[in-house]
Structures are given as C-alpha cells and as structure tokens.
Amino acid sequence: MRQSVATGLAQAITTEPAPKGGVSYGGGIFAVRGNLLAYAAKDGRLHAVDLISGEQWPVTPAYEGVAAPSFSPCGRYIAFLGEQDGKCNVLLTELRGKSLPVKLSDDPWYAFNPVLSPDGVRIAWQEWDEMDMPWDQARLHIAEFALPCGACAGLQSLLPLKTTSLGRPGASYASPQFSHDGRSLAFTSDETGWRSLWVSEANGANAVRLETGEGEIGRPDWVPGAAAMRWSDDGKALFAVRRHRSRDTLLRISWPGTEVSVIESGWTGIEGLYARGDMLVFVGASPATPDALVTIDLKGGGETIRATSSVGLIHAASLSEPRVISWNTLDNATAWGIFYPAEVPGNEDKRPRPLIVFVHGGPTSERALAWDPQAQYFATRGWHYLIVNHRGSSGYGRAYQDALKGQWGVLDVQDACAGAISLIKSGVADPKRLVITGGSAGGYTTLMALTQQPDVWAAGISLFGIGNLYELKQGSHRFEVNYEQGLIGKLPDAGPLWKERSPLTHVRKVRAPVLLFHGTEDKAVPHQQSLEFAEAVRANGEVAELVSYEGEGHGFVKEATRRDVLEKMEKFLEKYVICLQK
Known part of the structure; x- marks a missing residue:
C-alpha cells in the first residue's frame, strides 16, 4: 500500500x-x-x-x-x-x-x-x-x-x-x-x-x-x-527505540556528541522505525490502543495516526490497566511479566479471581507493554491475566536471555508457576482456578507445566504447541533447525534429555483438561504434534479437545479463526474452570 x-x-x-x-x-x-x-x-x-x-x-x-x-x-x-x-x-x-x-x-x-x-x-x-x-x-x-x-x-x-x-x-x-x-x-x-x-x-x-x-x-x-x-538525513543524529522493562521509549542520540534526548510519545510499543527528512514513521501501540501507523513531525512536534488495525471504537475507560511486575522464582532469581487485573464492573468484588497465565513464543522473545487483545478480552470478562517474560526472554540483558540455555522446559515452567503463586499469596488469584496458555514455544511450556505441575493448574490451552521434541527436530524450519540444541542439549549426547523434556513422555501425569489449537498447514510445528498429544491424553481417560484449522499455518492469520479461538477458549474455561466440571 x-x-x-x-x-x-x-x-x-x-x-x-x-x-x-x-x-x-x-x-x-x-x-x-x-x-x-x-x-x-x-x-x-x-x-x-x-x-x-x-x-x-x-x-x-x-x-x-x-x-x-x-x-x-x-x-x-x-x-x-x-x-x-x-x-x-x-x-x-x-x-x-x-x-x-x-x-x-x-x-x-x-x-x-x-x-x-x-x-x-x-x-x-x-x-x-x-x-x-x-x-x-x-x-x-x-x-x-x-x-x-x-x-x-x-x-x-x-x-x-x-x-x-x-x-x-x-x-x-x-x-x-x-x-x-x-x-x-x-x-x-x-x-x-x-x-x-x-x-x-x-x-x-x-x-x-x-x-x-x-x-x-x-x-x-x-x-x-x-x-x-x-x-538523520544530515548524519548528526541517530533515532532508536530503547526497551526497558517491557516499555519502549523513542530516543534521539546526537552524533558525534552522544547527547541522548527522549522524544515524547504515548506509544509504549514501537516497531518498524524509519526516518526521512523531518519525519519519523513507525508502528505504535499502547495498552489501550491497537497497532497504528504513526508519523511524528520532528520540527512541529505533531503526531499523526495514518492507519490503524482497529475495527470499531474502543472505550479505553472500560479496559484493564496493565502494569509491569516482577516476582521471586526458584534459585532466588527474579522473573518479569505484565499483569492485567480483572476489570470488574463497579470494582466491588475483591475476592480472589481466576487467573490466566500466558507464556510467549520464541522462547527468545518478549511481550511488550502494548496492545494485547486476548489479555483485554479476558480481563474485561473477570479474569486476571498475567503475561510471563520468563528467564530466557529478551529485553532484560544477555544473562537473563542466556539463562534458558540447557534449561528450556524447566525455568520457563518454574517462572510461570511462581508468577501465579505470587498472585495467590497477594490475595489476588484463586488457587483453584489457575490456567496456563501459550502459543508455539509458549504452547510447549503449557504442555510441560501440565505434566510437571498437575496439581497447580485447573486447565491448559496450547496453541500450535510442541509435544515431541524429536519430531520437531525432524520437521523444523531451516532457520531454527538447531535452535533446540542450545536450549536443551546437543545431539546425540543429549538424546535422553530431549526425551525427558518432551511433554508427550510425561503425558500420563496430565490431570487438568487441555484444549489444543493447531493449523493443518503449520510448517514450524507440524499439526501432528497436537494430534498425538490429544490422543494420548484421551487414552489415559482425561479431557483433551483438539481444534484444527484447515489451511492455517504457524500462527493464525484469518480473522474468523482468531475470533473462533477466543470463543472456544471462553466456553472451555467456563465449563472446566469457572464451573469446575470434569
């Protein structure tokens, strides 16, 4: 365009x-x-x-x-x-x-x-x-x-x-x-x-x-x-985005003077920065504003939204106001995340509420303090929602990022659980109604958590998640065909560890109902991964629902699919978590 x-x-x-x-x-x-x-x-x-x-x-x-x-x-x-x-x-x-x-x-x-x-x-x-x-x-x-x-x-x-x-x-x-x-x-x-x-x-x-x-x-x-x-066009300045504790800030750095100044903006998530003449262009978002194409006039200071991904009007006052939080996790370490408190009408109900814990994909990535439609969808329906930027996430320094090397399926699972427990201890979350969810690598963490912490989670929802690491290795995209060897261990010596870290190995431990979503054309994590896990859970007499989307790949692009995912998630959680059916 x-x-x-x-x-x-x-x-x-x-x-x-x-x-x-x-x-x-x-x-x-x-x-x-x-x-x-x-x-x-x-x-x-x-x-x-x-x-x-x-x-x-x-x-x-x-x-x-x-x-x-x-x-x-x-x-x-x-x-x-x-x-x-x-x-x-x-x-x-x-x-x-x-x-x-x-x-x-x-x-x-x-x-x-x-x-x-x-x-x-x-x-x-x-x-x-x-x-x-x-x-x-x-x-x-x-x-x-x-x-x-x-x-x-x-x-x-x-x-x-x-x-x-x-x-x-x-x-x-x-x-x-x-x-x-x-x-x-x-x-x-x-x-x-x-x-x-x-x-x-x-x-x-x-x-x-x-x-x-x-x-x-x-x-x-x-x-x-x-x-x-x-x-800048005159070569006397650089423009960059600094991310600190999940929040983005737009900077101007003089060169060669190295003086740093903040370009004021209400956008907390900034991607795709370009500079041309006296204008900056980027895709901006905030917790109350979906992604938008934005220009900033550096001389006049004016900010203009050129295009937006939003459909219809959004009433900001009715949305949850997220905040970046941290908590203690195992090994006396600190984990980070973004907490969306439930937006309860009248704000009169102070009882502990059900909690959804979301784990991002990657796993070498991070969720920013920006627009998150799924978080807002559930927070405005009475759920607390915690996004976990576990150890191994980017944005918190190289040591934090490298902590997951050799520990994938361990530290991420620990940090998600520790985040939920911290909200229970603060009187916010209901310990009987904890849900873990995520997509891709976050789906893997979800399935591992259900097998390793069966008494913690009331339900789990995996989107195009990984159940068998060996099968993933055989079908991986070339870009990350060796990625897991750094996260788990190098083959063939680490073969037993790969089996130990595969959720399918421990599927008999699953007790919580699990909902799985997967596209039939997924080239990164084959559809077979979710199919095998669901069949194994059901073979053990437990609840597993699999929703397959014809023609969808790794990550769902069709609007109808994304809407269907939210609706099916809500029905599943209403049945198995809110009503505690089994």
Whole structure:
C-alpha cells in the first residue's frame, strides 16, 4: 500500500505475484527509492514497480526465497538475500535483471539485512554459523567494492571485494546502518551484557558504544528487514527505540556528541522505525490502543495516526490497566511479566479471581507493554491475566536471555508457576482456578507445566504447541533447525534429555483438561504434534479437545479463526474452570 501524507489517501500498488518475504519466517519485503519499488514475491523472485507508470518486471531468477532488497545509491543495482540449497547469501543484481545476480557473501548458514553505503563504496550485512542463532553469536561483514557503484560499467566491475569482519566470540552483532555521508556505521552489539548501540568508522574501525540509559536497543533477529536505529538525513543524529522493562521509549542520540534526548510519545510499543527528512514513521501501540501507523513531525512536534488495525471504537475507560511486575522464582532469581487485573464492573468484588497465565513464543522473545487483545478480552470478562517474560526472554540483558540455555522446559515452567503463586499469596488469584496458555514455544511450556505441575493448574490451552521434541527436530524450519540444541542439549549426547523434556513422555501425569489449537498447514510445528498429544491424553481417560484449522499455518492469520479461538477458549474455561466440571 502507498499512502499520501498530504491527503491520507491510500492506494494498492502490487497485485500479482503477491508480496512475501521468503527468508526465515518472512519480513524484509520491500524497499523504495524515489519512484521505484522493489519487493520480494511469493514466486521466489524480486520484482520492481515503477510507481509513476505502473510498469512491473521481475528483477531476479527464482530462489527458494528472497528478502531484504536494498537499492544502491545510484539506483542501478539492488542488494538482496537469496536462500537456496541450505544457504542464505547476499547478492547484488541489476535493476532491470539483464544479467544474473552476483554473490557477495561466502555461503554462510544465514545472512540478514544487507545495506549499501550512501556513497556506493561499501555494503554491510549480518551473518552467523549453523549451530548458532543470530542472538547467540553473529558477526557483521563490511565489504568494499573495487569501484563505487555509480562509477562501474556493470556488476563484474564491482569485484573483487575487500571484506572485513566485525564481531566477538559469544556476542551478537546486528542491524548495520551507514550514515548518509557514508563515513560512519551504526550497529548493535550485546558484548557488554546488554544489547546496545555502537558507532564505528565506515570500515568498522574505532567502534564506540553509545550510552543510552537502562534497557536494550534492538530485538532478536527472527526475521530480516528490521533496523534497530535510523540516521538523520544530515548524519548528526541517530533515532532508536530503547526497551526497558517491557516499555519502549523513542530516543534521539546526537552524533558525534552522544547527547541522548527522549522524544515524547504515548506509544509504549514501537516497531518498524524509519526516518526521512523531518519525519519519523513507525508502528505504535499502547495498552489501550491497537497497532497504528504513526508519523511524528520532528520540527512541529505533531503526531499523526495514518492507519490503524482497529475495527470499531474502543472505550479505553472500560479496559484493564496493565502494569509491569516482577516476582521471586526458584534459585532466588527474579522473573518479569505484565499483569492485567480483572476489570470488574463497579470494582466491588475483591475476592480472589481466576487467573490466566500466558507464556510467549520464541522462547527468545518478549511481550511488550502494548496492545494485547486476548489479555483485554479476558480481563474485561473477570479474569486476571498475567503475561510471563520468563528467564530466557529478551529485553532484560544477555544473562537473563542466556539463562534458558540447557534449561528450556524447566525455568520457563518454574517462572510461570511462581508468577501465579505470587498472585495467590497477594490475595489476588484463586488457587483453584489457575490456567496456563501459550502459543508455539509458549504452547510447549503449557504442555510441560501440565505434566510437571498437575496439581497447580485447573486447565491448559496450547496453541500450535510442541509435544515431541524429536519430531520437531525432524520437521523444523531451516532457520531454527538447531535452535533446540542450545536450549536443551546437543545431539546425540543429549538424546535422553530431549526425551525427558518432551511433554508427550510425561503425558500420563496430565490431570487438568487441555484444549489444543493447531493449523493443518503449520510448517514450524507440524499439526501432528497436537494430534498425538490429544490422543494420548484421551487414552489415559482425561479431557483433551483438539481444534484444527484447515489451511492455517504457524500462527493464525484469518480473522474468523482468531475470533473462533477466543470463543472456544471462553466456553472451555467456563465449563472446566469457572464451573469446575470434569
């Protein structure tokens, strides 16, 4: 879609083939330069569109997947990611696709986020090795062309490359961004223990860390296309989003002066930051406001909502007001989460109320203090709702994130239970009406909790969760095919531990009713996982309900499906938790 800032009118600019990021789990779909659009398409090729004439043409041959297009400053070339035959490379192609793309990287396991310097002299990207995830250990490559892009006669004239690497063992380097004069390179690194903002010379030399206050800059790189910071057009400032205790803050950091100032905004969740001239663009959300496309005028200070995901009106006064909380968990550790207190009419009922404990996916991710329709749905119907950012979540420093290594299925389960117990002790939650739920990795934690803590939970709800870790290994997406080896243990030596950490191994211990949702086209966690777990629970004489959605994948995209999930969850909880039927 394209929207006029002046009139607010929106226009669809692509039809077929449909846009789709084909690297990892999507993302990095398009880039714009002047009146040209380049986008990754469902057919595995890059396509270009002239935004004035409407002319459209294929730019590359077909790959298993393409993503993250980036225009050269001269406009003649496009760098992009191409995934093929078990490798993901950075390639460079001509805009008109008259010759085959040139490979710039050296067959890494994965590469992300290629960016060309505005002077056309260099290109930088992130890459990592097969047994790593990008948030565990990743490096930056900075390549210098034989000639600036705008001065060469063709692709071959840009070679050979002079390449340098920027990284450290055990550290994650990510999100390279050149300044507009081509002299500086900004990036993130967590080598200090916190994901932080750094700036070096364009070739990676003399890097310095910029102090931006408590919290982290950037997110785990699950998909390409995200940038942790943006340069101002004059190169004298950087704009970034700092996350601290689940709340986002928009920052302006002067360069080279390193003075940090907060750009005031009511948005507590900020994604997809862009800077252009005197305008910032991002997707913002808050606990009372669904995702919206927002622009901020840096000169006038005005903030404008350009588009919103909201349908109908939302009465903010009737919503739950969430707060970030922490609690003590095992090993004298601290866990974090977001608590949505039940919104009871008149607020007169002070008795302990039923509690839903939600565990996010990933597990290397985090839920922000932002709009959460499921939390509000149940909180406004009399349920307390706790989102658990357990040990292993991002956003709380590298030590907190790494705590789950070798402990998946243990610490996450402990932290969810400890969060519920802390609310029981405070007189808030009803100990007989505790529910645990989550999707993907959170679904795995849900099923593990039902097997390991059968006397704690009154019910469990798993969305596309993992029941058998060995089967997951066999059917995993290439991006995270080795992810679980860091979370549990390396195979084959850790084989017995993989079996021990599989919920299906302990299914006989399940006593609480369980509801499972799964899409039949799920490529990340096959539908068979939920089917086998439900059958095993029922074979033991316990309650298991499985809802399958034809054509849905990993995460439900159809509005009708999402609505049906909420309605079925509510009926299930009314029957087995509120009425305590069995």
